[in-house]
Amino acid sequence: MELNLPIYLDNNATTPMDPRVLDAMIPYFTEKFGNAASRNHSFGWVAEEAVDYAREQVAKLIGADPKEIIFTSGATEADNLAIKGIYEMYASKGDHIITCTTEHKAVLDTCKHIETIGGHVTYLPVQADGLVDLADLEKAITPKTILIAIMYGNNETGVIQPIREISQIARKHGVLFFTDGTQAVGKVPVDVNADGIDLMAFSAHKMYGPKGVGALYVRRKNPRVKVTSQMDGGGHERGMRSGTLNVPAIVGFGKACELCMNEMEAESKRLSKLRDKLEQGLLVLEEAYVNGTPEHRLPHTANISFKYVEGEGLMMGFNKNIALSSGSACTSASLEPSYVLKALGLGDDLAHSSLRFGLGRFTTEEQVDYTIAAVKETVLKLREMSPLWEMFQEGIDLDKIEWAHH
């Protein structure tokens, strides 16, 4: 097979839309343009039927009932709706939420907002492998705790949290369990009943669907969960999320879920094989380390630190041909490296030296081979011009140097 350039290895940021998804969407922009809430004519019925079908496709992927799917504009909105909606709905039961430090900003910043309006939040640390400590989690539960919000798979490291164990703890204490499943749904088997999930946010554009659409799963039985709407208006989505439904995007989301459902098993095997090849190919370099536990990980993600070279400088060596992302913060104005990697106990220096590889449906083995060669070559080249590498080679302990922090 021939090599296609440029290579896209940033599938944790977003995925290209599958052409089959686009085909399903197209009629709903033009001839089937109706408002799914128009109950009195065929244009509305056609749109409603399409949404109903998509809702079934989405529900099926996660083992839910279609009535438990609330369509939103994406995972960020679903995260907000879950956390703020539970906080408001269950105010009489308590005001304490437990989350963890490696969550996506959509969860962390929503929790910070909860604190500004009088709520209490515990941010659990993670262990060096990226996993939350279950004993810590259980200890953090108080009689006021109403929600545990722990993500399924991490966007930077791919680490998969012990979801079933977490949900058991939540059940035992009568606390609701919300998980941000954005990176996991469609990539690994997620079953809301087997996993004991009460609420889950996920998004279409991380699974080869369109941007601008996502969903919140809200359990209807054992227990029946309700969230206070954060968007008021026409009472769409059983009153939990008003706003005219984005029919073409929802149709695409449904199709994307169906494709993942059918292809996940073979695809996750293919991707984990490619990911392992990539990782093994790069770990032959000295002083290269995988971040996050390799045992519990999404099949398509690898996060590797190449000590003594800086991530952005590294990417510049091949960014004409390879697109990926780094835990280095040099691209942002904050100059702070990845908080997720720091939460795993990595020093800022190692966080600055990290690259995230996010493989996807359209990644080929030829592209992986090319990437291994290009990254290796650039790491070696940059180490030749790295004063830190020279010091390391001379046996100088970099921690003992008094650096001029700026």
Place this chain on the structure above:
Amino acid sequence: MAYSDKVIDHYANPKNVGTLDKSKNNVGTGLVGAPECGDVMRLQIEVDEVSGVIRDAKFKTFGCGSAIASSSLATEWLKGKTVDQAMAIDNMDIVEELNLPPVKIHCSVLAEDAIKAAINDYRVKNGLPELVEEKKAH
């Protein structure tokens, strides 16, 4: 954020990467930045004892493309200048030459700091007082 052609060129073909013998009296070494901040520059000058002209300059940099380009450019500019002339290199000259965006100005400041640190190291080695300048914000 796209890099300027000059930054790309310095990154792809860095000038004067290397190490000078820091035990020599006429070699000044400046090591600035910190690994935790994502950039460390080491800049060295070798001064002709008779003329006071910088006859060689080398660098090694851990950092982004702009940091590498700033130090590479600095070594180019240093060669052939007297120590006093080198002292006058301003970070904004580097910003202008490399067309650095605002978020990368700190790379040029670091390069200026590295030049001054190298010069001061050379001065101290040769019994001259350190030159103290106001620190620029990074």
